[in-house]
Structure formats: structure tokens, C-alpha cells
Amino acid sequence: MSTSTLTTWSLEMTAPSDLVAAAVPGPEIRIVRSEVPSPEFSRFLYASVGGDIHWTDRLSLTRAQWVEQLDRPGVETWVAYDRGTPAGYVELDPQPDGVVEIMYFGLLPDFRGRRIGGHLLTVGIERAWSLAERWPELAPTRRVWLHTCSDDGPTAMANYLRRGFKVFKEETEEKAVTPTPGPWPGA
Known part of the structure; x- marks a missing residue:
């Protein structure tokens, strides 16, 4: 089995x-905003963006586990649409x-490289900072963070840095090389 080096960066923003x-x-x-939690839609986005x-x-999660994740107070999914088609x-x-935490962020492959990602990330960060306005049971946001890795899209890190995130942690590990599951895992 061959291995490759995987680098993971954690980035943060400490003020709007x-x-x-x-x-x-x-x-x-x-x-x-996808206001009605939908495990099927969220799984579609996850598999299509990350495939x-x-x-x-998350591919092995049951529907009940998806519901549990999505139905927590303050968990929000914001979807970019290009003329009615989900783009990311x-x-x-x-x-x-x-x-x-910006838990997941990305674009479907056909929508990458079209300047949609910077705008979507901007809106996501703005919504992270204003989360307590929509969810009064939450504490006001004092920090927004995310992680990315060397397996992510080639422009991901540059987008995060251009939006104002700062790296606060970097980790490197050897990882077994596995094929990507594609947008239809197991199909």
C-alpha cells in the first residue's frame, strides 16, 4: 500500500x-439558507462537493445520524445556486x-473556478458571525474557525487566506492513498 503526506491546517477569524x-x-x-433540515439534501451536497x-x-452515517447532526440549534446550511442549480x-x-466551525464548505466540480467560492465563503462567514441573532439560545460568536487539508481543492487555502483567516495550527501525517469515492459512492 502506498502512502502520501497529508497536511491539515486549522484557520481562524477572531473578529467580524x-x-x-x-x-x-x-x-x-x-x-x-436551507431552513428545513434535510438529511437527503445535505448528503447530496456532501457527496457531490467532496466526492x-x-x-x-460522513458517508457511513445513517439517516438518523444525519438528522441528529442537522437538527441541533444553530447548525445551518447555506447553499449557493446558479440559476436554480445547487453549486455549493x-x-x-x-x-x-x-x-x-465552518464544518464543510465547497463547490460541486462543475462550478469551481467561476468566483462563486469566494462569495459563498463570504456569506458563510457573515452568517457565522450573526448566528446568535437567528438562534438566541446561542452565545454571541467570538471566533469562527475551519480546517482544510492538502487533499482539498487547489484554491481552497488561498480563498480562506484572502477572506481574512489566519493559520493557527498545522499538522502533517502519512496517509494511505485511497481512491476518491466520487459523487456517487457505492453506485
């Missing part, structure tokens, strides 16, 4: 003023202490 907003790519791009970049941690998403996962 750290955000450097990206330009809106055009009027055909809309970003909408070619080794997202596998950002999932926010709040912690009880005012920390919000």
Missing part, C-alpha cells in the same frame, strides 16, 4: 472586521462557547 469580502460573481448566483477530494467521514454549500456548526 477580519473578513475581507469577495465580490458577488453575478446576479444569477443566489445564496439561500473527488476525499470527503468520506457551507455548513455552520456552533459550539456552546461562542465558537462557530
Whole structure:
């Protein structure tokens, strides 16, 4: 079995003023909150965005486990649409202490490289900072963070840095090389 080096970076933003907003790519791009938790839709987004970049941690979850994850107070999914077609998403996962993790963020392969990602990330960060306004039971956001790795898309890290995130941790490990599951794992 062959191995490769995997680097994981953790990035953070500690004030809303750290955000450097990206330009809106055009009027055909809309970003909408998916207000009704839907395990099927979320799994579609997860598998479609992450299928070619080794997202596998949620593929084995049962429907009940998806419901449990999505139905927690403050968990939000914001979806970018290009003329009605889902183009990508950002999932926010709040912690009880005012920390919000951008749990998942990305675009479906056909929508990458079209300047949608910077705009979607901008909206996701803005929504992370304003989460307690929509969820009064949550503490006000004091920190937004995420992690990315060398398996993610080639422009992911640059997008995070351009939006104002700062790296606070870097880890490197050897990982077994496995094929990507693709957008239809097991099909």
C-alpha cells in the first residue's frame, strides 16, 4: 500500500472586521439558507462537493445520524445556486462557547473556478458571525474557525487566506492513498 503526506491546517477569524469580502460573481448566483433540515439534501451536497477530494467521514452515517447532526440549534446550511442549480454549500456548526466551525464548505466540480467560492465563503462567514441573532439560545460568536487539508481543492487555502483567516495550527501525517469515492459512492 502506498502512502502520501497529508497536511491539515486549522484557520481562524477572531473578529467580524477580519473578513475581507469577495465580490458577488453575478446576479444569477443566489445564496439561500436551507431552513428545513434535510438529511437527503445535505448528503447530496456532501457527496457531490467532496466526492473527488476525499470527503468520506460522513458517508457511513445513517439517516438518523444525519438528522441528529442537522437538527441541533444553530447548525445551518447555506447553499449557493446558479440559476436554480445547487453549486455549493457551507455548513455552520456552533459550539456552546461562542465558537462557530465552518464544518464543510465547497463547490460541486462543475462550478469551481467561476468566483462563486469566494462569495459563498463570504456569506458563510457573515452568517457565522450573526448566528446568535437567528438562534438566541446561542452565545454571541467570538471566533469562527475551519480546517482544510492538502487533499482539498487547489484554491481552497488561498480563498480562506484572502477572506481574512489566519493559520493557527498545522499538522502533517502519512496517509494511505485511497481512491476518491466520487459523487456517487457505492453506485
